[in-house]
Amino acid sequence: MQITKVVTAVALLITVPVGAQPHHAATDAQEIALGAALADKFAAERGLVPRDDQDRRIEAYIQSVADSLGRHTRRRLPWTIHYDPHPGIHSGFALPGGHIVIWGGILSYMTTEDELAAIVAHEIEHIDDDQVSGRIDSLVRTKGRAVTDPSQWRWQEFGASYGETKENLCDYDGAKLAVQADYAPGAYETLLRSFVVLGEVHAPGTPAPKAITDRIEQIRAEIAEYHWEGLTKTRALRLPLSG
Numbered sequence: 001m002q003i004t005k006v007v008t009a010v011a012l013l014i015t016v017p018v019g020a021q022p023h024h025a026a027t028d029a030q031e032i033a034l035g036a037a038l039a040d041k042f043a044a045e046r047g048l049v050p051r052d053d054q055d056r057r058i059e060a061y062i063q064s065v066a067d068s069l070g071r072h073t074r075r076r077l078p079w080t081i082h083y084d085p086h087p088g089i090h091s092g093f094a095l096p097g098g099h100i101v102i103w104g105g106i107l108s109y110m111t112t113e114d115e116l117a118a119i120v121a122h123e124i125e126h127i128d129d130d131q132v133s134g135r136i137d138s139l140v141r142t143k144g145r146a147v148t149d150p151s152q153w154r155w156q157e158f159g160a161s162y163g164e165t166k167e168n169l170c171d172y173d174g175a176k177l178a179v180q181a182d183y184a185p186g187a188y189e190t191l192l193r194s195f196v197v198l199g200e201v202h203a204p205g206t207p208a209p210k211a212i213t214d215r216i217e218q219i220r221a222e223i224a225e226y227h228w229e230g231l232t233k234t235r236a237l238r239l240p241l242s243g
């Protein structure tokens, strides 16, 4: 009995309290500053400075979507969109501290703001789920990086996939975030199916990548799990000057 009590007491001592975060190499302030520095490097290296008016307006629109999602995140970070109009890159990626890059190519696949919310929420989750912090921790541990010295870091290091499990998790939790901000969760499927259909057009007979079809199955199952079947109302994508 006494032993049980001692074991329980020890277990309580080492249990992380609800709401507490695991320790990371960078504080939130350091992570935000590192992300801002990497976003500046990204803009300079990608030739995004100075920015033209249309890109600025598109970025502001994507930012408004990020703001509505950011009200429901676990971490209190300044969610900041950096738009790169490259038409051939159909994705986005998350930098440290709430900084998110969205490439122009993905916008051409969309017709609804809900699809835009889907990808922004996915990228937010890479940060809100501490995957980006974990990557920082790993580079500090294995390469001796200093979180306070942005010259030691490259933005490309945050563009690589986090692997199937974490990518799927970012859709799963991203859909919950999107629903909280009144977006239709089925937009994940719409966006993913664009990749499948265009893949079939450009390479007929080639099976769709399993990584994509798994994510389509996942959002369908999630909609059933949370009884979101009625949440089908979408908003039109309102890209500036697109009518």
Ligand SMILES: [Zn+2]
Residues within 6 Å of the ligand: 122, 123, 126, 162, 167, 170
């Ligand atoms: Zn991702």
